[in-house]
Amino acid sequence: MDILHKDFYTQPTLDLARSLLGCQLIKETDEGTASGYIVETEAYMGPRDRAAHSFNNLRTKRTEVMFGPAGYVYTYVMHTHCLVNVVSGYTGDPEAVLIRAVEPVTGVDLMYKRRGDKKEKDLTNGPGKLTKALGIIKDDYGGSLDTPPLYITSGYQPDNISQGERIGIGNSGEARTYPWRFWVTGNKFVSR
Template sequence: MGDKIEETNKFFESNSTIDTAKEMLGHVLTYNSDQGKLSGVIVETEAYLGPDDQAAHSFGGRHTDANDALYQQGGTIYIYSIHSWLDMDISIQKKGLPNGVLIRGVQPIDGTEIMEENRKKTGFDATNGPAKWIRAFGIYDKALSGTMLNAGDFEFDLKKSRTPKNILETPRIGVPNKGDWTDKKMRFIVEGNPYVSKMYKKDMNLDDYGWL
């Protein structure tokens, strides 16, 4: 377990936050829940660059009990509430540097029927958004916040499962009125993947979902 944690730290601490956000596309998340094994491959992420980033929860060095997970070692889970829904970031960089990557969308692999039942939705709409996939995985509280990936029931495969044909870079979603940070291209998606949030049908690649 110790080696796995060290490898996890290295993955999330060794590169720039933007490069890590891109690299996370194609990696598999697995939650060994009370309902069973639930997993999916990451198709959409957003980078948040800490104290300088007006859209980040740690902007200006803000540090509270609620966002403390962002300040912990790379690979720490940070769960927070947005309009009564939950989102999940992963802390990036070494302890004390509160950067994060929001996981915005996943393409289901294991437990699809359970996910659809949890969401009361079927198809792409079950997991094509940051709060949607959290609900689909049966996560209803912040109990996992502050825990490490690969140290318990929530796992991140350190080896890429699938490779995107192309990664599109866009401004982040839902961060208006943040000065220059509103328009910075720090959202990364697998081009054409139908599990990406806000994806128009005309832009969906239903042949291979945007993977090589």
């Protein structure tokens, strides 16, 4: 599996959200390495997307990395969970793709240790679950996705991809109905 080159991330955000499906998200820690195939994503289209943190070009310490080049890590804490995003779009055009779910590949024992006694399908079937299982933390913010400890490699080409509304953004007006969520059809690790 080859680490994805920076050029991969420069494709339009909606295309990137689809292209990331089947790629492998890998995190190296002192405890060991854990990884999973990306099976669910959501695109956030920046200034024109009421659900995006960068809506109306809102530029804060938290969103700063989104204004830079594509291919970097945007992490943030929502409630008690750290969530991980791939910065997309062009420099100055703050867009991102949320990784919503992965299918465990390596380090499964480590995932169980971090997540507790869960059913296999519940280890990584949500954005907060997968970051805990893989050991992705807020401090991964701003890292380049083409170098360890957090990086993405090639994987497999999904047979079928489904598309629908994003999840958990009920207070974002018309943006809540945009069909910018993508998932590997029939994969048991998709969040819902």
